[in-house]
Amino acid sequence: MEEQQTPFQAAIKPGITMGLAALAITYIAYFIDSSLLASFWMLLVALVIFFGLIIYFGKQYRSEIGGFMSFGTAFNFSFVALVVSGIISLIGQILLYQVIDPSLPQVLTDLTVEKSLEMMESFGQNPDSLPPSALDEIRNNTAASFSVGGQLKNFAFGLIFYAIIALILAAILKKRDKSLDY
Template identity: 70%
Template sequence: MQAAVKPGLTIGLISLAITYLAYFIDSSLLASGWFGLVSLVIMAVLLIYFGTQYRTEIGGFMTFGTAFNFSFIAMIISGIVGLIGMLLLYQVIDPSLPQLLADEAFQTSLKTMESFGANPDALPPAQLEEMRKATADSFTVIGQIKGFGFLLIFYALVALILGAILKKRDKSLDF
């Protein structure tokens, strides 16, 4: 666990720096799907880099369990740093940003529905309003904390993949 703290903090701060940079360039970037995908790729690359460094430090070999634990704990720490940074951004730095992002995310959802052939205008107004409210609620403090809870499940899945990538067994022990 201790080995994952520094990489987790580093990845969290890098992720936060990218998020704040995107905010200062154009805050609507934060609501785009590709921004989340790019952030995920950067996190995975950094985890592989730090994981291979850790594997070298411990003798060049690492079991799947150790690799999984390293990746998962680093992502949890990174996620906590990101959560704190986002709460600061949404609640202190720019309290109007959550509503802007909620509106942007709602519009993106409607466009996505249209791209799959659904007509958002055919939905009852109450259902559209419920969608809008659910989107806005995801940017509140409670919504962010709930989102982090669901993110832990995603982190576990990514850690399984990274554990498989980072593991390396000592074949000289085979007989």
């Protein structure tokens, strides 16, 4: 009889696939127009793709283990796949921002600050009413998020986001064997 993989083992390959897909999307967007990397729509498209991929891989794993999966197993599978994907994506982004195009963080900082000010205007607040020190702080914090340390810190905070996403995905992927109910 073939030995079943644990959720941790089974999540490695999908995580690598999702991480490489994230890198491909990031680098394609960069080569098309680097301003896409600061776009809300880019983030939304990436989220939809990753939800679709993890659900696909999760259903595939569920069928491999007999067609049923507990919430805990589904959570472990989803979380590990997201973390592996995040690590690969992190490495690729560090390479992009620090090695391939070291000027990109400044471009993205400027775009992000500009979009933040536009959003403030759309909510009725006048960005000119902000003191210059507040604008400098926004700019410095945004620029710091593109440094290696900032990216590592963002990844650490991202683990909380991954856990929340994994909880949602686990609720979608779980399937109980009702024949075991008495």
